[in-house]
Amino acid sequence: MTVSFYAELLSNIQVLRATIATDESVETTSFTVKNNQLWQEDTVVVDLTRHGLQADPHSLQVQAKNDESNHGDRWIYQLKVNLQRQQQTTHSSSSVQLGNNDKEWWTAKDMIGLQWQQLQCRHCAQILVENKNNNLSRCKDLPSEHWYELVECWICHETKPEEHQARMRPILAQHGTLLVGSFYFLIHVNDLVPLSIKLDQELANQINWERGTMTKWISINCNTCGKVIGEGLYECQKDQELNMLALKLYKYCLTIQPNPPELPDFMNFVVGDMVDAAKVHATHRFVIQGKKSSRVYALVWLFNWDTTFIYNDGFKDEVDDMTGKIDFQRGMKILYMNTKDDDQLVKKWNHDKTTDHLIYPDTYCQQLVKSLESTTNILPPSLRTMNHPSMPMTKNFSVGFIHRK
Numbered sequence: 048m049t050v051s052f053y054a055e056l057l058s059n060i061q062v063l064r065a066t067i068a069t070d071e072s073v074e075t076t077s078f079t080v081k082n083n084q085l086w087q088e089d090t091v092v093v094d095l096t097r098h099g100l101q102a103d104p105h106s107l108q109v110q111a112k113n114d115e116s117n118h119g120d121r122w123i124y125q126l127k128v129n130l131q132r133q134q135q136t137t138h139s140s141s142s143v144q145l146g147n148n149d150k151e152w153w154t155a156k157d158m159i160g161l162q163w164q165q166l167q168c169r170h171c172a173q174i175l176v177e178n179k180n181n182n183l184s185r186c187k188d189l190p191s192e193h194w195y196e197l198v199e200c201w202i203c204h205e206t207k208p209e210e211h212q213a214r215m216r217p218i219l220a221q222h223g224t225l226l227v228g229s230f231y232f233l234i235h236v237n238d239l240v241p242l243s244i245k246l247d248q249e250l251a252n253q254i255n256w257e258r259g260t261m262t263k264w265i266s267i268n269c270n271t272c273g274k275v276i277g278e279g280l281y282e283c284q285k286d287q288e289l290n291m292l293a294l295k296l297y298k299y300c301l302t303i304q305p306n307p308p309e310l311p312d313f314m315n316f317v318v319g320d321m322v323d324a325a326k327v328h329a330t331h332r333f334v335i336q337g338k339k340s341s342r343v344y345a346l347v348w349l350f351n352w353d354t355t356f357i358y359n360d361g362f363k364d365e366v367d368d369m370t371g372k373i374d375f376q377r378g379m380k381i382l383y384m385n386t387k388d389d390d391q392l393v394k395k396w397n398h399d400k401t402t403d404h405l406i407y408p409d410t411y412c413q414q415l416v417k418s419l420e421s422t423t424n425i426l427p428p429s430l431r432t433m434n435h436p437s438m439p440m441t442k443n444f445s446v447g448f449i450h451r452k
């Protein structure tokens with residue numbers, strides 16, 4: 048008999064809640080916890096020891112549930128078991144607080160340790176920056192993206208704010224220095240391999256140089272494969288030619304030579320962005336917006352920072368041969384809505400000051416939505432959407448998660 052399994056553990060309450068589906072009706076008493084394993088009759092559903100969890104075997108509660116979903120040929124059971132607080136283990140989530148030990152990727156220290164030689168386009172390996180003969184040996188971390196906001200906030204309480212403001216200048220790229228931001232490298236234009244990138248002309252044509260700042264950040268693409276690679280800081284010269292001064296290369300669009308031990312993907316940086324925004328703005332709501340199109344791809348509500356997900360492939364759609372193999376992931380539980388431009392809710396969120404906008408290249412916004420949808424697909428159908436009367440803001444939102452390392 049196949050047993051489909053999905054469970055969530057919220058770190059703040061040490062309770063594991065599981066949904067199980069079987070293809071035959073079974074007695075609720077056929078579920079037991081023995082040797083720290085959850086059994087259905089004589090089948091081990093999940094071995095909690097393997098995932099660093101310790102269950103209280105006497106706390107197991109099982110409830111049969113009428114399946115309201117379209118999996119009409121299956122029987123659904125809800126299980127709840129208390130967990131004992133864990134000592135520190137590799138999978139322990141008790142030490143995880145908001146962002147405190149979220150991994151930072153490719154810091155200045157990492158780059159120095161790696162003795163990096165090249166930054167390449169992740170798609171086509173075009174060399175973008177070379178550290179030949181250590182011409183870029185200086186390497187420094189930049190302050191957080193929210194640094195200016197924080198400083199401004201602090202200046203408001205000073206007696207002579209204008210003095211401080213005069214000293215505040217954007218951190219400009221320096222020739223011969225690799226400046227390292229949370230999700231990008233800031234590079235002086237003279238350190239770029241000539242002709243390795245090109246300006247997104249379509250976007251550049253839309254810019255009104257009469258308005259706003261003298262210099263503007265415009266998307267840039269890899270010159271070889273045409274994929275987005277970062278953004279360049281441009282000034283418009285008297286002859287209307289655009290002159291690049293500096294550029295940001297997004298870490299998730301790059302590989303480094305020699306290869307670093309880990310290759311973070313775009314979703315790893317989304318975690319960092321959300322954690323940062325939540326720390327500074329105390330927001331849990333995000334509008335995911337495309338850089339080029341300005342289209343809103345998704346509305347995201349951060350439901351829980353630190354959730355552990357334990358599941359097999361039993362609830363997935365379109366799985367022909369279920370393996371029953373248990374996966375274990377730590378992540379953020381997310382409520383999201385895949386949006387269309389005319390959506391009323393998008394307008395509402397757009398005008399709400401407690402909402403943060405996360406702006407990414409359009410192709411990465413699409414990747415984010417796909418990634419969330421693939422996690423929704425792991426959930427039992429009845430848990431895939433949030434429709435709780437106490438949460439009208441997220442009516443019909445989908446439930447998904449973002450993996451945290």
Ligand SMILES: [Zn+2]
Nearest residue numbers: 168171269272
């Ligand atoms: Zn490329």
